[in-house]
Amino acid sequence: MGESKFFVDSNILTVKVIVAGPGGVGKTTLLKRYETNNYIPAISTIGINFLVRDIEVGDSILRIAYWDYAGEDRFKILFPGYCQGSSGAILAFDTSRMQTLSELPEWLKVIRTHNDPEIPIILLGNKIDAISEEKRDLARESANIFAKEFQLSGYYFCSAKEGDGIEAPFSHLGILISERNKKRRK
Numbered sequence: 349m350g351e352s353k354f355f356v357d358s359n360i361l362t363v364k365v366i367v368a369g370p371g372g373v374g375k376t377t378l379l380k381r382y383e384t385n386n387y388i389p390a391i392s393t394i395g396i397n398f399l400v401r402d403i404e405v406g407d408s409i410l411r412i413a414y415w416d417y418a419g420e421d422r423f424k425i426l427f428p429g430y431c432q433g434s435s436g437a438i439l440a441f442d443t444s445r446m447q448t449l450s451e452l453p454e455w456l457k458v459i460r461t462h463n464d465p466e467i468p469i470i471l472l473g474n475k476i477d478a479i480s481e482e483k484r485d486l487a488r489e490s491a492n493i494f495a496k497e498f499q500l501s502g503y504y505f506c507s508a509k510e511g512d513g514i515e516a517p518f519s520h521l522g523i524l525i526s527e528r529n530k531k532r533r534k
């Protein structure tokens with residue numbers, strides 16, 4: 349099992365967050381939206397992309413390196429190695445293709461097997477711009493059941509295209525990681 353790694357650099361704590369989920373759900377596009385506040389539709393990731401962002405949690409700064417792992421089947425074989433050492437995870441699915449939610453348990457299993465199984469994990473349903481209000485209700489219900497069943501730290505919805513709901517899942521995860529680290533250091 350991989351140990352979470354913390355590096356202290358002039359009071360900035362650097363942690364790794366793995367971003368995972370099936371191909372085409374919008375992981376890279378939503379990270380681009382988070383980074384630039386623009387809609388920059390991505391092409392399918394080959395292997396991995398990175399994004400580093402600092403967030404303020406209380407009176408300290410948390411530097412988060414997001415490891416955006418390719419969802420295509422051909423890359424799955426390397427995922428166990430790449431997800432190690434994570435302090436948290438974002439599991440993404442596409443609300444306009446609800447079958448992508450049912451593919452998440454296998455990603456989750458790998459993450460929990462190769463990390464401390466207690467790391468905070470957030471479920472994130474993307475592309476809500478592409479579905480009707482009724483379908484949003486159904487997606488909310490399914491995400492709620494999923495999050496409870498798999499004991500996730502929370503679930504959120506967003507649209508990388510419209511820029512809705514992007515900040516909340518990232519800041520919630522940041523807070524959870526920071527709280528957890530404080531407890532572990534005591």
Ligand SMILES: Nc1nc2c(ncn2[C@@H]2O[C@H](COP(=O)(O)OP(=O)(O)OP(=O)(O)O)[C@@H](O)[C@H]2O)c(=O)[nH]1
Pocket residue numbers: 369370371372373374375376377378389390391392393394417418419420474475476477478506507508509510
């Ligand atoms: N309608 C809509 N389309 C989106 C949204 N986010 C991403 N897309 C589209 O989905 C396509 C796939 O997005 P990516 O960001 O490449 O998906 P990914 O999850 O990174 O895919 P892999 O890298 O293959 O794992 C993009 O080309 C966008 O056109 C969204 O919020 N709404």
Ligand SMILES: [Mg+2]
Pocket residue numbers: 375376377390391392393416417418419
């Ligand atoms: Mg990608």
